[in-house]
Amino acid sequence: MRILLVATYELGQQPVTLGVVAARLRAEGHEVRAIDVSIDSWDPVSADWADEVAFSVPMHTAARLARDLAASIAAPVRCFGLYANQCRDFAAPVEWDIAAPAVLPARDLLPPLERYTHLTIDGEARLVGSVVATHGCAHRCRHCPVPVVFDGRVRRLDEATVLDDIAQLVAAGAQHVTFTDPDFLNAPPHSLRIVRALNERFPRLTFDCTVKVEHILRHADVWAEMGTSGCVFVVSAFESVDDDVLERLDKGHTAADAALATAVLREHGIDVRPSFLPFTPWTRHADIVALLDFVHAHDLVGSVDPVQYTIRLLLPEGSLLLTHPDLAPHLGGWDEPRMSYSWKAVEPAVDELQQQLAALVEEQTALDTNEVEIYRLIREATGAPVVDLSSVSIGRPRLTESWFCCAEPTEAQLRAVAR
Secondary structure, eight states: OEEEEEEOOSTTSOOHHHHHHHHHHHHTTOEEEEEETTTSOOOGGGGGGOSEEEEEOSSHHHHHHHHHHHTTOOSOEEEESTTGGGGTTTSEEOOOOTTOTTOOOOGGGSOOGGGSOEEEETTEEEEEEEEOSEEEOSOOOTTOSHHHHHTTOEEEOOHHHHHHHHHHHHHTTOSEEEEOOSOTTSSHHHHHHHHHHHHHHOTTOEEEEEOOHHHHHHTGGGHHHHHHTTEEEEEEEEEOSOHHHHHHHTOSOOHHHHHHHHHHHHHTTOEEEEEEOOBOTTOOHHHHHHHHHHHHHTTOGGGSOGGGGSOBOOOOTTOGGGGOTTTGGGEEEEETTTTEEEEOOSSHHHHHHHHHHHHHHHHHHHTTOOHHHHHHHHHHHHTOOOOOOTTOOOOOSEESSOOOOSSOOOHHHHHHHHO
């Protein structure tokens, strides 16, 4: 069978899950081609070759973009990945084992690393490869799509296979790897063995990973070794500085814990790049100002991707938040084109502010405005008091593609697929 695999968006990273599926299908004797439409323009004619077309949908943005493309395809359409079951209205979910423990991704089918996100560090741009050490998550944060599928389960990938995948990334020019696990410390002994082997085989290779605030603190003893082994930053879902919201989301940490986690990482020379969920049904204008003040107070202005100030809560099908009693007064109906439930904030002006800030950040990012100036403009638009930003450093280690997954596609992403 001839199968065309399509990736639409995977955080600016080479789509590793698509590579795993491609390897499995080729091993079964299928003829496989792949396209990443976040990199290459979509041509509907490319689907004419295929007996089937399958979209990789590891996140909401990918699923939204896949919906738009599927309408132009005559061949049977399938979806695989975390959001596959939420694509049933336009594609048949397929349960390919994307968490297979010992499958080396077929990266030869994918665009080269040069065309994906880079690490900016010390005044240079380094090629980045994405790799997976575990699938699933041990936690059940209510706003996250992972527990809906994995229900607290974690699957460890074969360590030798992970290292072989890193080796093929290094051979392709990678100088830095991103561990794309939902939480790299869901299985600390497993992850530490991989880090040690990585550092032994590739001592100049740097890496980043995603870790919950709760795990940063619980496993505080690992960060000295992680730092000396090449970890340059950690993405962590701070989400909010309102402890009531954090409790509703079942995040397992407080705003004070987030501040402490920042200090723990920096003690070992590791930067933190927080992700935020500023706009929820319970958000008031004062909460946005409080978040901006928290960022300034803890010297995070240069460490936050500006898009993080604009993220609005998504409520996809099956969201664990849908049954929370505090959501009921704000919840609207199912919005099929957006693939999520609608909701309104407790203060209507906050919904308007979110749209204003989203437009501001997209415009300034397109102009290549630095994160400190965008932060200043956001404070101004929000009406927050003026603060001194003269000592904020620019150029902290970061990926050139802003990190956000469980969010609406930006207008720029929708235009890219429509081109």
